[in-house]
Amino acid sequence: METINTLNNFCFCTLALGEKYQHFASLLIKDLSKNAPQIPIVILTDNPKKFEAYRNVISYFHTQKSVGAYHDKRWAIAKSLEAFNSCIFLDSDVRILQPIPDRLEWIDTPGIQAKSCFTMPHHYSKVFSDKASQSLIKEFDVVVRASRKISLDFLNEDIYFVKEWLFSVTRDSGREQEFLMWWDKLEKYFELRGICGSEGAIIGLAAAKAGFEVNYCQMDGLSFFKHHVTQWRIQKGQVDLKDVANYFEQYKEIKYPKRSIFKRSVDKVFRISNHSYRRMSLQLSALSDIDFYYL
Incomplete structure (x- = not known):
């Protein structure tokens, strides 16, 4: 939809592969249509017709590229940066709760602005304290080997694990392309060793190798629902359950649909x-x- 106003020079983007995530994305699009009609959303999906009726959507046909599909978000970011100076990636099951200002001051900062990120040593602290699961130990081993492969010091406090469900990427004199290239390369390195997720570690390593800055960002102006984050905020007394109960219900209905034994098989x-x-x-x-x- 080329008539979309790109005056703000940034967009949202997400990935919607398969019926379940297309359904999630439809709810996200409706939220953005209501709360940020002036900001387009780029969607990579295997069913673009699903989103033809939405005026705020720029959809592209896309089939799964990575082994576990987790890293296909890289393609959504790359496609967004072809047309926009910045993009904000959201998992398709994120919901937008309140109107978004026309101007987000933090979006122009070059590099990655992450709603949640930690230094690598902090993220893998359970490994150092012998409290880690076998899966986390396996992941940690691959992270260390990958760091050495690309000549990075894993213990460097400037290398971050980036939570992948909400972060922005802004161009930085070509460093963003080098970042995407290293993400592609490291994704394959991890998947060959049986680690098909762990996007957060790969994003951090790729950014460090490319000299692409990563910063924690409060992301003022974005009020959102993400099931596990909102659950944590409820436990901390930061959110009242009754205010978000309907979002949990909608999430549950889509995430865990009723299926016959034959369909599950x-x-x-x-x-x-x-x-x-x-x-x-x-x-x-x-x-x-x-x-x-x-x-």
């Missing part, structure tokens, strides 16, 4: 076969750089 077989195919394809493509990916 078919979906499981598809997920396993899809994962196996993408992993095999990755293993073959990685042969183009054996030194980086295999040695």
